[in-house]
Amino acid sequence: MAQYPAGQSPAPSTVGHPSRRAVLRGSTLAAGAVTLPGLLAACGGGAGGDAGDKTVSFGSNHSDPVDKAAMEASLKAYEAKSGKTVKINTVSHNDFQTNISRYLQGNPDDVFSWFAGNRMQFFAKKGLAADISDIWQGFDGFTPALKAASTGEDNKQYFVPFYYYPWAVFYRKSVWQQRGYQAPKTWDEYRALAARMKSDGLIPISLGDKDGWPAMGTFDYIDMRLNGYDFHISLMAGKEDWTGPKVKGVFDTWKSILAYTQEAPNGRTWQEAANTLVNKQAGMHTLGMFVGQQFKPEELDDLDYFPYPVIDPANGQDAVEAPIDGFMVSKKAKNLAGAKDLMKFLAGPQAEDAFLKVFPSNVACHAKADTASYNALQKKAVELVSGAKHISQFMDRDTRPDFAQTVMIPAIQQFLGNPNDVDNILRSIEAQKKTIFAAE
Amino acid sequence: MTSRDVITLSVLLGVAVFLDVALIWGPTLASVLLSFTSWDGLSPIKPIGTRNYHAIFETYPLFWPAARHNLLWLAFLGLVATPLGLLLAVLLDKQIRFTRFYQSALFLPVVLSLAIVGFISQLVFSRDYGALNSVLGRGAHPVDWLGDPHLNIWVMMVAASWRHVGYVMILYLAGLKAVDQSLKESAAIDGANEVQTFFRVTFPTLRPVNIIVLVITVIEALRAFDIVYVVNSGRNGLELLSVLVFDNIVGEASRIGFGSALAVILFVICLGFIVVYLSRILRQEDQ
Numbered sequence: 167m168a169q170y171p172a173g174q175s176p177a178p179s180t181v182g183h184p185s186r187r188a189v190l191r192g193s194t195l196a197a198g199a200v201t202l203p204g205l206l207a208a209c210g211g212g213a214g215g216d217a218g219d220k221t222v223s224f225g226s227n228h229s230d231p232v233d234k235a236a237m238e239a240s241l242k243a244y245e246a247k248s249g250k251t252v253k254i255n256t257v258s259h260n261d262f263q264t265n266i267s268r269y270l271q272g273n274p275d276d277v278f279s280w281f282a283g284n285r286m287q288f289f290a291k292k293g294l295a296a297d298i299s300d301i302w303q304g305f306d307g308f309t310p311a312l313k314a315a316s317t318g319e320d321n322k323q324y325f326v327p328f329y330y331y332p333w334a335v336f337y338r339k340s341v342w343q344q345r346g347y348q349a350p351k352t353w354d355e356y357r358a359l360a361a362r363m364k365s366d367g368l369i370p371i372s373l374g375d376k377d378g379w380p381a382m383g384t385f386d387y388i389d390m391r392l393n394g395y396d397f398h399i400s401l402m403a404g405k406e407d408w409t410g411p412k413v414k415g416v417f418d419t420w421k422s423i424l425a426y427t428q429e430a431p432n433g434r435t436w437q438e439a440a441n442t443l444v445n446k447q448a449g450m451h452t453l454g455m456f457v458g459q460q461f462k463p464e465e466l467d468d469l470d471y472f473p474y475p476v477i478d479p480a481n482g483q484d485a486v487e488a489p490i491d492g493f494m495v496s497k498k499a500k501n502l503a504g505a506k507d508l509m510k511f512l513a514g515p516q517a518e519d520a521f522l523k524v525f526p527s528n529v530a531c532h533a534k535a536d537t538a539s540y541n542a543l544q545k546k547a548v549e550l551v552s553g554a555k556h557i558s559q560f561m562d563r564d565t566r567p568d569f570a571q572t573v574m575i576p577a578i579q580q581f582l583g584n585p586n587d588v589d590n591i592l593r594s595i596e597a598q599k600k601t602i603f604a605a606e
Numbered sequence: 607m608t609s610r611d612v613i614t615l616s617v618l619l620g621v622a623v624f625l626d627v628a629l630i631w632g633p634t635l636a637s638v639l640l641s642f643t644s645w646d647g648l649s650p651i652k653p654i655g656t657r658n659y660h661a662i663f664e665t666y667p668l669f670w671p672a673a674r675h676n677l678l679w680l681a682f683l684g685l686v687a688t689p690l691g692l693l694l695a696v697l698l699d700k701q702i703r704f705t706r707f708y709q710s711a712l713f714l715p716v717v718l719s720l721a722i723v724g725f726i727s728q729l730v731f732s733r734d735y736g737a738l739n740s741v742l743g744r745g746a747h748p749v750d751w752l753g754d755p756h757l758n759i760w761v762m763m764v765a766a767s768w769r770h771v772g773y774v775m776i777l778y779l780a781g782l783k784a785v786d787q788s789l790k791e792s793a794a795i796d797g798a799n800e801v802q803t804f805f806r807v808t809f810p811t812l813r814p815v816n817i818i819v820l821v822i823t824v825i826e827a828l829r830a831f832d833i834v835y836v837v838n839s840g841r842n843g844l845e846l847l848s849v850l851v852f853d854n855i856v857g858e859a860s861r862i863g864f865g866s867a868l869a870v871i872l873f874v875i876c877l878g879f880i881v882v883y884l885s886r887i888l889r890q891e892d893q
Contacts, residue, residue, distance in 0.1 A: 264857045267647045285858075292648040376753070376838050432842045433733045433753015567858035568646075576668055579842040583755055597665035601657075602861075 222504040223253045225275035225496075227262035236525035237279075243520040244511045250504065270294040274496040276505035277512075282315040282490035283559035284402070285567065286325045289494070290318035296495040299323045301506050305513050307533040311557050315490055326493045326513045329521070329528035331455040332547045333383045333487040333560070334471040341368075341446050342470075349472035353391075353419070356475040360426035363449040370426035372448035374439030375582055378575035381431065382561040384452050385578060386487050389416045391477035395485040395556035402565040404603035408596040409589075417581060417588045419477060424585050432579050454489070455547060458527045469543060473550060486554040488547075489563055490531065566602065573598045634873065641867035647860045658867035669868070672845040675759055676875070679766070679846070680827035687767035688823050691774025696804065698775070699782040713776050715769040724836030727765040728752065755843025762844060766833055770826060774819055781815035782808070817887070824879050828872065847872045 228237040234256060241252045255275055262269070262279075269278075270289060280286060289295050295318075302316070302323040316325035337347075345366060350356040360370035375381040389398045393412045400406050401413065428439060428448065440460040442448040451457060452474070461469055473483050493512050495505045511517055518530035523539065529547045530537075537548065551557065562570035577595050581588065607615070641658055645651045662669050694712060698705050715723065730737050731751035739748040751761045785808055793803045809816075831848040834840040840849030847868060854865030 266858060267860050271648070294648070376842075378839065378841060430733055430750040430753045432755070432838075433750045433758075438734060568854075568861050571857060572668075572853055572861065576841055576845075580667075583842065594665070594667045598661075598667070601661045601665060 219501065219504060220249075221251045221253055222277060222501055222508050223255060223275035224508070225262070225269070225278035226254055226256045227259045227279045229256055229258045229262075232525050236521045236523075239524050240512075240517045240521040243516055244508060247511065247516070248507065250507070252508065270496055270498075274498055276499040276501050277493055277495055277508050279491065280325070280494045281559070281563050282325055282327060282492060283563040284565060285559075285563045286316070286494065287318050288567070290320070290322075290324040294497050295324045296497050296499060296502065296505070297322045297324060298326070298495055298506060298509060301510055301513075304510070307515065307535075308513075308531060309533070309552075312490070312531055315557070315559070316492070324494055326509050327490045327531040328492040328512060328518060329530055330488045330490045330547075330551065330557075331528050332550050333387070333452065333454045333489075334473055334550065335475075336443065336451045336453060336457050336469060336471040337449060338443065338446060338468050339470045340468050341449065347449070350475050353475050353477045357423060357426070360423060360450070364426055369428045369442055369448040370450060371423060372428045372439045372442045372451045373431040373582075374428075374434035374436045375431040375579060376433060376435045378579060379562055379570075380436040380439075380453060381578050381582060382570075382574065383454070383487060384420065385416065386558060386561050386564075387452070387474040388419050388477065389413075390485040390487075390556075390558060391474060391481055391483070392416055392419055394478075394481045395558065398485075398558065399564060402561065404565070404569070404599055408599060409592045413592060414588060417585075417592070420581075421585050421588075424582075431582050455529075455543060456527055458543065466541065466543070471543070471546070484555040485558055486551055486556070487558045487560055488551050488554075489560045490557075491528075492531070569599065569602050573602065637866045637869050637873070640863055641870045643863040643866075645862045647862055651863075654863070658864050659871075661864065662867055662871070668845045668850055671843075672847045672850050673871075673875075675845055676828060676830070676847050676872075678759065679763060679830055680824065682763045683767065683770055683823045683827050687770040688774050688819060690767070691771045691819075692778050694771065694775045695778035695782055698779060709776075709779070713772045716772040716776070718769065719832065720766065720769065720830075721832040721836050723765050723769055724833040727761065727833070728837060731761055731765075752837055753842065758837075758843045762834055762837065766826075766830060770823070773822070777815055777819055777822075778812065781812045785811050820883070824876075824883075828876055828879075847875075 224241060226234075226237055228234050237256075238254065241254060244250070245252055253275075257265075266280075266289070271294065274294075280289075286295070299322045302313075308316075308327065312327045313323070316323050316327055318324050341347075347359060347362070350359050363370040373381060373384075386398065389401065392415055393401075397406065397412060401408075406413070428434070428442065431439070436453060436457075437460060439448075440451060440453065440457050443451045443457070444460050444465070455471075458466055458469060473486070476482055493509060495502070495509060499505045513532070515530070515532045515534040515536065518532050518535040522528060522530055522535070522544075526539075526541055526544060529540075529544050529551070537545070540548070558564055561574060565574075573595055577591050580591055640651070642653055642655060643651045644654045644658075698709055698712075702708075718726075728736075733739065733748045733750040733753060736748075736751065738751065739745065742749075750757070752758050789807050789811065790803055793807045798806065829848060830846055831840070831852070834844040834846055835849060835852070838844055840846055840853070851865050851869045851872065854861040854868060
């Protein structure tokens, strides 16, 4: 903070020697002129790395132990196949995300891990990602939906999809069998089941939203079930009115299950909430398939899920929230040919097989990936996604990151803390949305 | 000035001024300039006048709570934690038994960073797993110390004070050791009781320490960040101006212009306290 120098600079009336002041002022100006551009340039990043034709550098956000081992296995398979070397640079998942802008402008790796959807398009539009449409020509095994998720606003491809993990409502089979619960199909059945669980002494729907993003999944699903996928995407793009009856309907619908939702979600992490499911205290939990991480491997067989229930029959269950993770080539890639060669491998089934063998909580994007070793959850996920008409990417990937982070997280937390203040929350979202989307 | 004077002055001042400008005034000025622009760190910088400030004051729902929390934090440290530290220092200065032990115990939290204090407070105050709810026997109806937006700011201020009290205590203790015993004795001879002696004699002689403590309290209150960020990223009742600056500038959001405007507001608030404080000091020195 700057209070010290503010205190030290003398007030003009107390300074007695103009010549010294002149010296001071002169050097201040000179120093300012010299240092500012220097400082700004220094933000640009470090020295260049060396990249021979045989070496491709790979910026990885796969930092959790299992995840990291899986990524390494996949890249080893490439090294064995091509005889080239991949230099892996792993950064903690959250740090990677936080620093992505500076990373891509500075000294990025040739290939880096990233997410599909708006988040990919954002960096493609800013000219920080390399166009890989030429190698996409030769790809097979990706559905048109996956291709769309890899395409920028200029209709060129920038992304290779690798795996996805669907969001759904998770439960423990043993608990349900013991009490004779049936998976609900409609909203009314869902609420009726929740009410039954409550009278049975369970927490019907566990929820932990301390990190701000887990409850976004519930919002996304209710919006897509109630108002349809197209409206949801248009809303995420900032093109709809948040104060209108449709969005209000989403919160009203959500309110109707809050009585069955675990109390005080804003003070609980998703891991703590998932543990209430693991410990058989909770009946249901809406989350991504990564919830399996909280289960012991031998208990994973007891985990099952059903797709989010139907709210408006017109929309049915045609949309699935299934964020896709994959890879991009940075615009500043030093070994562009090598990067594209690696991307071709990553777009094939072999890379995914090597990865999923180590880390089976995801589902491969490529149609020819080996599904024989899939566990029951993975098989069900394939069914869920291949039967879906629309695939959404999750709120913080379908809208602008600044809107998701600085507006929606506080708004949803405020709603969960005080669900009776919806009108004020929505007015505030709409006002902020106008400022943020106007910045384009 | 002789030419040697000028050279000496230029070199000695030059280095200091250079560092000062490069590391402090340059970035400060850059922040002020950026606060009138819209910039995501990638696209060209676009000047937008005072729109960021309008947005902050009129539509950004987190700003006023954050400003309120910062002032509350300042008031709590200034009116509760700091006097408590002074009280402990006075008690410990009385050469009671085990005084060294109490000193160490109370000073211990000061060696921890506020981020660590944040981690510890989660262990104590977590709704489902925290020690406090167990101790209070509220297993069936646990209090959501950290998740209830009306409650968590107070919990955080108590946790921050845990550390602040020890810090203030040690500063005052050093000051009290330096107070001339004969002053107190002569006050006692004149018939002053203990309270009078403290407020009329001891406290005024602690003036240099008071100034340091005041400055530290203001700085601690306005720069509070790590403790709330560790607990819940400074959301849901724990908004502080420093958190808003961080959230908007760092991270994928990269609303650098908007975040800079918030930083400028925080700077102006700091400046307000510093100017008031400095003008008082200068006036007293004139007398």
